[in-house]
Amino acid sequence: MNSSLAKALFESGARLRNPSLFRQYESFKDTEWWNLPALEQLQLERTRKLLKYAAESSPFFKRRFKASGFDVEKLSSLSDLKVIEPVSKSDLIQFNSEIHTGMERAKCRLAETSGTSGEALAFLRNEEWDSANRALMMRSYDWYGVKPWDPNGYLWGYNTRYLDSKKTQLLDKLQNRFRIFRYSEEEIRSFAKKLNGASFISGYSSMIYEVAKALIELDLEPLPLRMVKGTSEMILDAYQPSAEQAFGGRIISEYGAAESGLIAFECPRGSMHVNVENVVLEVDENGDLLVTNLSSFSFPIIRYRLGDCVSLSHSECGCGRKHMVIKDIAGRRGATVFGHSQTYPALTFYYVFKNLALKKDILLNYKASQSEQGCVDIYIEGESNRRHIEDVKSELYKYFGKDIVFNIKFLRQFSVETKKTQYFETTI
Numbered sequence: 001m002n003s004s005l006a007k008a009l010f011e012s013g014a015r016l017r018n019p020s021l022f023r024q025y026e027s028f029k030d031t032e033w034w035n036l037p038a039l040e041q042l043q044l045e046r047t048r049k050l051l052k053y054a055a056e057s058s059p060f061f062k063r064r065f066k067a068s069g070f071d072v073e074k075l076s077s078l079s080d081l082k083v084i085e086p087v088s089k090s091d092l093i094q095f096n097s098e099i100h101t102g103m104e105r106a107k108c109r110l111a112e113t114s115g116t117s118g119e120a121l122a123f124l125r126n127e128e129w130d131s132a133n134r135a136l137m138m139r140s141y142d143w144y145g146v147k148p149w150d151p152n153g154y155l156w157g158y159n160t161r162y163l164d165s166k167k168t169q170l171l172d173k174l175q176n177r178f179r180i181f182r183y184s185e186e187e188i189r190s191f192a193k194k195l196n197g198a199s200f201i202s203g204y205s206s207m208i209y210e211v212a213k214a215l216i217e218l219d220l221e222p223l224p225l226r227m228v229k230g231t232s233e234m235i236l237d238a239y240q241p242s243a244e245q246a247f248g249g250r251i252i253s254e255y256g257a258a259e260s261g262l263i264a265f266e267c268p269r270g271s272m273h274v275n276v277e278n279v280v281l282e283v284d285e286n287g288d289l290l291v292t293n294l295s296s297f298s299f300p301i302i303r304y305r306l307g308d309c310v311s312l313s314h315s316e317c318g319c320g321r322k323h324m325v326i327k328d329i330a331g332r333r334g335a336t337v338f339g340h341s342q343t344y345p346a347l348t349f350y351y352v353f354k355n356l357a358l359k360k361d362i363l364l365n366y367k368a369s370q371s372e373q374g375c376v377d378i379y380i381e382g383e384s385n386r387r388h389i390e391d392v393k394s395e396l397y398k399y400f401g402k403d404i405v406f407n408i409k410f411l412r413q414f415s416v417e418t419k420k421t422q423y424f425e426t427t428i
């Protein structure tokens with residue numbers, strides 16, 4: 001697709017779905033080079049606005065603020081937030097309807113996530129919230145000379161031949177992107193051919209790595225791209241040499257989650273700059289990250305414990321931006337699942353359960369655990385249910401075939417300890 005057509009399609013889509021997108025993008029561009037005190041002032045003002053709204057419209061936060069002795073009228077600095085008890089993923093699930101502010105449904109979009117810790121969650125996301133994420137992403141893409149409508153390769157969810165691919169094909173076309181559906185030599189070759197005219201590639205870093213390795217093994221020419229973006233998982237150092245060899249650049253990272261929105265993006269100097277205009281980050285005494293999303297009016301995300309340990313820094317970055325930097329993120333890794341004859345990215349489990357949620361409306365909390373090659377235990381929270389076993393098994397089969405034997409076990413309730421662990425644990 002030629003670039004002016006792609007841009008026009010993107011813009012008309014945005015007018016329908018995200019009317020505030022370009023206005024927000026302009027405003028984030030305006031604040032991009034602000035100094036720290038100005039950014040912090042803006043952050044404080046926006047925090048006040050969100051918390052005020054939450055205190056008035058969210059029964060859950062009304063109660064929680066009261067119980068913490070927090071008075072939004074007296075908020076004078078972000079450190080005042082400390083008295084509010086943090087919110088966990090279980091809270092978001094258990095108190096889901098009371099957290100919602102009753103914002104008109106027509107103005108929101110339903111977000112569903114099984115989350116990296118395997119717990120299922122659904123909530124309404126208001127237009128400004130959704131658009132802020134997209135606008136911040138556009139600002140970050142600018143750092144690499146990339147526009148979202150540029151031709152791009154997509155490694156987000158390789159899917160199976162059972163995929164309802166008409167809709168996917170249309171969405172891909174509208175976003176000028178193409179993807180891999182299977183890791184066959186033929187598919188990787190055709191993907192590589194398309195990448196030749198692409199500006200960037202994005203997706204789960206373990207998948208980017210798998211494709212990079214395959215391209216190298218096939219002895220294909222390096223594909224110079226402007227940006228190689230890994231997301232949702234920690235990018236292991238071991239991935240980088242292959243990425244550089246195959247794509248001519250390191251995998252840069254993006255950090256965020258469905259509930260928190262886009263938190264940070266890596267600049268060309270290698271710093272993970274926090275989108276301070278739209279999120280407030282705090283680190284508690286255990287090193288756990290707490291996120292407040294300043295656009296989350298439909299379902300306030302306030303002092304939300306995302307489940308990652310991070311360290312923050314105000315040290316100067318060579319790029320000149322004054323936005324705070326995330327130093328280390330511990331807690332998410334792209335692990336490998338070992339079958340009898342092949343390996344698979346751990347995120348495959350995420351897709352299995354996401355597909356169940358999207359296609360069959362089955363929301364399950366799960367944990368997968370492997371201690372032996374070709375064999376994986378799947379724990380599901382709740383009462384044993386034969387229909388769910390069948391559905392989980394058939395979904396697993398689509399990805400793993402007969403290469404892995406699964407033992408599906410039901411646990412009435414996951415322990416607090418289990419909830420803290422990753423959705424996939426391995427001792428191999």
Ligand SMILES: [Zn+2]
Nearest residue numbers: 267271317319
């Ligand atoms: Zn920087």
